Amino acid sequence: MPVNENDPRVQRTRQLLMQAFMELLEEKKNIYSISVQDIAARATVNRATFYAHFADKFAFLESWMREKFQRKLSNELPNGSLSDMDGLRALMLSVFDFLARTRLYMTPGDRQFEPLFEIAMQKELDRLLLRWLRGLQQPSASPELVEATALFASWGIFGSAVQWSRAPRERTAESAVRDLLVVVAAGVKPVTG
Amino acid sequence: MPVNENDPRVQRTRQLLMQAFMELLEEKKNIYSISVQDIAARATVNRATFYAHFADKFAFLESWMREKFQRKLSNELPNGSLSDMDGLRALMLSVFDFLARTRLYMTPGDRQFEPLFEIAMQKELDRLLLRWLRGLQQPSASPELVEATALFASWGIFGSAVQWSRAPRERTAESAVRDLLVVVAAGVKPVTG
DNA sequence: TTAACGATGTTGCTTAAACAACGGTGTTGG
DNA sequence: CCAACACCGTTGTTTAAGCAACATCGTTAA
Incomplete structure (x- = not known):
């Protein structure tokens, strides 16, 4: 898990993930069918990085x-x-x-x-x-x-x-x-x- | 200088820098007055990182x-x-x-x-x-x-x-x-x- | 049943990016 | 003049992100 919340890289990845999720939500219309894979890919972020930021999909x-x-x-x-x-x-x-x-x-x-x-x-x-x-x-x-x-x-x-x-x-x-x-x-x- | 051109981080920073420059160009209208500082800041990228990718502004x-x-x-x-x-x-x-x-x-x-x-x-x-x-x-x-x-x-x-x-x-x-x-x-x- | 598949988490190692700090170089303007 | 300022370019160190590989657990379909 990243140590410094103010690190621009941290903020950027978070931003990218959130943005990606919203885009996918627009397209797929239901949360359940959106995988961590999907989110990471759309955000151009590695899946492992996702887990460096959030314990799981629920978090x-x-x-x-x-x-x-x-x-x-x-x-x-x-x-x-x-x-x-x-x-x-x-x-x-x-x-x-x-x-x-x-x-x-x-x-x-x-x-x-x-x-x-x-x-x-x-x-x-x-x-x-x-x-x-x-x-x-x-x-x-x-x-x-x-x-x-x-x-x-x-x-x-x-x-x-x-x-x-x-x-x-x-x-x-x-x-x-x-x-x-x-x-x-x-x-x-x-x-x- | 980054080693692997295919590293997503490399592609992303390049993309961010290009995009940032175009935005600044729309606003300022003249290339001369756009500093490396400006580009890096707008791209949410460290200035040193800019120089890791390009020898100078001309490059x-x-x-x-x-x-x-x-x-x-x-x-x-x-x-x-x-x-x-x-x-x-x-x-x-x-x-x-x-x-x-x-x-x-x-x-x-x-x-x-x-x-x-x-x-x-x-x-x-x-x-x-x-x-x-x-x-x-x-x-x-x-x-x-x-x-x-x-x-x-x-x-x-x-x-x-x-x-x-x-x-x-x-x-x-x-x-x-x-x-x-x-x-x-x-x-x-x-x-x- | 079981084999293939797809998703979830996890790990060790590598590398790009952030950062702070520095010296150098104009260029203003008091 | 010179001092403040803004920009340039570089360096050493730290940390986040990428990647490949693995085990686990349903679901599906042969």
Whole structure:
């Protein structure tokens, strides 16, 4: 496994692999039938190098999904990161939207990867919320409390999005987010004061 | 200097450098002001690596021009290579066209690179003609004669194209090529019989 | 059954690429 | 003038990537 994440070669291979995978996804339409061979070949990267970066195909997929998710969030959040309640609203809408779009790309055979993707999203969400809360926490709040809050909120938001995405026709994302925002605001009160 | 030309890493870096240079050319519009620094950075390649592949900027430019020229020829020649008199006509038209287009991209400051580019073109032309003549030579013809013919014809064609490209308005490329073809056909007679 | 096949991981060795550092050479401009 | 600057070209060392070969494990088909 490469030691230095900042090594341009490392970044480039990662980039090439991700790009290659997306191209293949466009063509083949289902994740299951894309082999590590395929990805490496398309990326003009040796298969062994793939395994130098990712433990296995699952680790790669998680990483890929995290990357996509990150990119979408930083694109759709005002000034690129979570800064206030308005940002929080935008964040939630992005999550809802992302989840809906992801479902469109999943064939029945790809169902097995769902948990993987969801874990990646929740993790990223947690990371983001944690950074936000740390930036505006009360001095009185313990680090543990802040972490617990971020974790709780990340799952809460994410789970709500999952639930909604299973039957998006019943309700608009905007409406669901409106309610959710109230709940979350209350949930983070203990930390933000 | 890399040892094995077929190493994918070698091909990739070369590709990246060429691509980077073309992008910079689109933006800056003049070759002179593009530094090795610039090219390497855009290609996400270390500057030292550039020098592992090319002796200097001039060697790179020659290589780049050859590559472009090669690509154009193999695109515009029927079945990708020179096969008959009709192919020869197509070849000559390509050379004329290539030269005309190249002039459009050259600013006064880039004039210094002109000889470089011309040498690259002539060399490639020679290589192509040589392969062709070797394929259809009379058994009686000596290798030296074949080589001399290819060399002569490559300069003849190339020089005519240069001459024409300096004042393309005076005559169409098609017309110039029509005459040239007759001359060249006669020139290669001693070899083809 | 079994043999062929294709995919997954793994390993040891080789080589290309990254990097930092250096000296050299114009060329600005204070 | 000379000092800052930008670019060139080179070197020694470290590390990532390529490659070939191997074992393993399904799946398929003869």
